[in-house]
Amino acid sequence: MRRTWKAGLSLFKIRAAEGLQYRLAALSGATISIFWALIEVVILSVFFRYGAKTADSVNSLTLAQGVSYVWLGQLMVMLQMPGVDTDLHQKITNGDIGIELCRPLDLYWHWFARSAAGKVNTFALRGGLVVVCGTLLTLLGFDRVGLGAPQSFLHFALFLVSVFSAFLFSGAWSMFLTSIRIPVTWGDGPINLITVTGSVLSGTYLPLQLWPDAMQSFLKLQPFASFLDTPARLFVGTVPIKTGLLSILLQLVWTCAFVLLGKLIMQHGLKSVIVQGG
């Protein structure tokens, strides 16, 4: 276990080194995210202005909160992509998984660290740039399109905790998808389908609060809220602190569930793994 920890830290280091080599990629990625955020802000503004019955809030989400939610969405989406780490995906398809199996580590945690490390990179670099840009817009006076300030200091602190558990959840979710992928020779279709469903249910495309009332309790309990909805609600302050704490707990419960599931599937899959190629 100690060895896995040490190796995990080392993996973070090497992946950071890898990511920092491609500054231009981070910059262009951030530009795309910022562009997306602005488009969504425009759509939300139009909706609030012409579609909503009362202009200040829909389902007790105000436009300003919705706009902040969208910016956070562009930050948190970095944890959702890619579903299966690109490196690991390649290793599974071309048979390099063989070399990974020659390492004296538990494959699940080894790969967990590896794919989580890959995410931290894009999250910090690309996501960081998105947040900076959103905040700058507000500071420069474009507060109707920029990322607003958090509700309160306490909300912000809980938001940070929740981002961290979202990160853990994303690792568990990724590994769940990866373990499904191991024994499959061909076919990313089903996995892409699951990934998109997850993204929709996380609130990345439309804040979950704007969905029909009848669905609200389901939306709050389903696992994908952990990706974005839980931290975003805490940041914009549409949940009281107590409920926020419970939702963080829920994030952790889902994380554990997916870790267990992923480990089970992986154990089963490794028995029948075929190392592709000579």
Place this chain on the structure above:
Amino acid sequence: MEQILLHNISKSFQVHKRPEGRLGLLRGMFRRETECIRALENISFQINGGELVGYIGPNGAGKSTTVKVMSGILTPQAGECVIMGRTPWKERVGHVSQIGVVFGQRSQLWWDVPARDSFALLKDIYDIPAAAFQERLHELVSAMDIQPLLQTPVRQLSLGQRMRCEVAAALLHRPKILFLDEPTIGLDAVSKLALRDFLKHENRQSGVTMILTTHDMDDIEALCSRVMVIGRGNLLFDGGLDMLKQQFSPYRCIRAVTKIPADEMPIGGAVKTQVAGREWTVWFDPAATPAHSMVAQLAEQLPLADIMIERQNIDEIIAAMYREMKI
């Protein structure tokens, strides 16, 4: 005592086949034909510590599969395999910390970062103490002459340079057994020689057991005292290289060129003669007729211009062997 023991190991794979014909692709979507390929059939052998064994066979014979079973990556359907007291696929983590692998077709280095970073990662993965790591790294770096390459991203290294780094990466944790799967594939002559020298040195110095699969017979000749030949999943030969030569190519060959064309005639002591114009090829059994008397015999019977005793070409021996065993 033996370090590696395989007993009646068998492994088969399901292979999907696409039906032939113009609509084969379409039909294949609905009706799958599968074929069971028996990659290994009752393979048994023992290897002692410190041995350097060549494992050869044509493509698809089961070489890599055996290596994968021994390194704990694949679980065989039947049979027993004990390596240093462990069954590889059952105690994978304990087993792999004692072995090293080099797959010529795959890379264990991180593609986008310098090799030094990969080495540092391996240090933590294998939990090598810092002092021991530095010492070992220094040893390997100077033996393989890779000091100038350590800071370059791996993707910018040439194949030969990368392969040297790969071998160093596989030996950092001082494994007791090293599996080399076609380590010299695609390397130029100089890199091959350097790699062979290093492997030989490492085998003598640290007593690392090495199992080498290759298609390059010069690798085998330069490195291995013991050869195992596998074909269609069966172990066909296990013994010394000399024994292999003895068994499949007992005759030696002399090429002679005459000054003027001479009529074909029986040569005393020759097993077989072939004449093409002024060129004579004569096979003889060195056990019955010593080489020098064969040369003397030829000089007596033919107006010689030039003479050459050919070294036994191991490639030809192996080809002959594959033909003879129909593999």
